Amino acid sequence: MKQIVGGSLTDEGAVENFVASEGAAHFAEMFRRDDLRGGHVIQLGPGNRNAAQEALASWPGGLQLGGGVNLENAADWLSAGASEVIVTSYLFDKEGHFLKENLAQLAREIGPENLVVDLSCRRSADGWQVAMNRWQTLTDLPVTTAVLDALGEWCGEFLIHAADVEGKCGGVDADLVELLGTWSGRPMTYAGGVGTMTDLELVQERSGGRVDVTVGSALDIFGGQGVSYRELVAWNQREENCS
Template sequence: MRSRLVPVLLLDSRKRLVKTRQFSEEVYIGDPFNVIRIFNEKEVDEICVLDIDASQEGRSPDLGVISELASECFMPMSYGGGIRSAADVAPILAAGVEKVVIGRAAAEATLIKELAGSFGSQAVAACIDCRRVNDGWRVALDRGRTLTSIDPVTYAEMIEQAGAGEIMLQSIDRDGERQGYDTQLISRVSAAVDLPVVALGGAGNLEHLLEGLRAGASAVASGSAFVFIGRLRAVLITYPSMRDLESRQSAKTQR
């Protein structure tokens, strides 16, 4: 199976597309529907849409918006934000979403077990947000506001045992910085579980995406790498072709 490159779109409470830095400093990017149409033209592998305010505001998923976004997508789409039960998930999948991304609620293994049992592991991805602490990492919840005592490897193993089909591994410290992934974090978690690990947080260019794959990720995801260009972070929707990816991989191997 070839590597996947996954644009991640963040929606705020007003359903605008934004980009964050270390989970704050939200910058307006554009209308999510227009951006999805551009990604359709670029034939992206899949797309992930996250409502970053839903859980904090106690909102349930906005099924109307989700349905409209899914109907615009020509590629597989995953969705996360405000999901607390199987009752939330059923209509989301029925609307055409391929899988749901569980954030804070993933701390409750019972929910993952319930979702995997009801819809299949392939429909359930769990997002692990991490902060670096001294020489290691700790899992953080509530958009990074709550730092737990749990290390991401232990958390990933729990998620795997609960029945999730995929892990989205995110470095909060590198979110939006465009300086590259935390490759040590990716390597440790990827080596500890058999689940596909999707790296997120820090990529700013094609080389960073390749570094994430070389570190052990099954797929690499980013917001910045696909919506910003240049030092001044000008908004430009881009997506590398498979020819670009394979050519860069080949050149790296031959060195």
């Protein structure tokens, strides 16, 4: 299990923040004990299938699976224990043109409620553009409320990494969070840049409480110093009780 600087990921590797001595299943079991649902098991290249399967088997129905998901294997990953599958690159051709029919086919095959559309993005002159191919290729799909409206009927949730700040623990993209918070058609999870508990509160504030947030490299269990795992569990339980 690794924590990386997301925007550095290429075929040759990535800048690594942390490499765990324990396998993915160890962390899946930890999240299961603390009832932290919806965590992301992402296959960031070849050779990860066994580790992903072990994590899903450790908590059937508790984790989402992403990385290489397509029409041929999505149902298999759900059968392996994924609560939902996460898809990005399958929705675009090699040049980055959006393929709506691929999304529609996938939703019809497994049900939109089992599908998380990943619109991870980079900043552009006009806002944010969805990035695919390990966040290296900008697509022709912007992140706007109109796009969320158009795609919302085909999925149960959106996941949006701010790739420019992912893994850097230097603060969230508050402008992106605010944009996402103006739309409430589907559950939404933001990822990228969380460095301290203050960033979690900022996401809550700037999104009006409508956007969930993931924490990775800042966590002490992943080698970070800004957020303790026990503190995060307590914060999550508090937010659930308030909702």
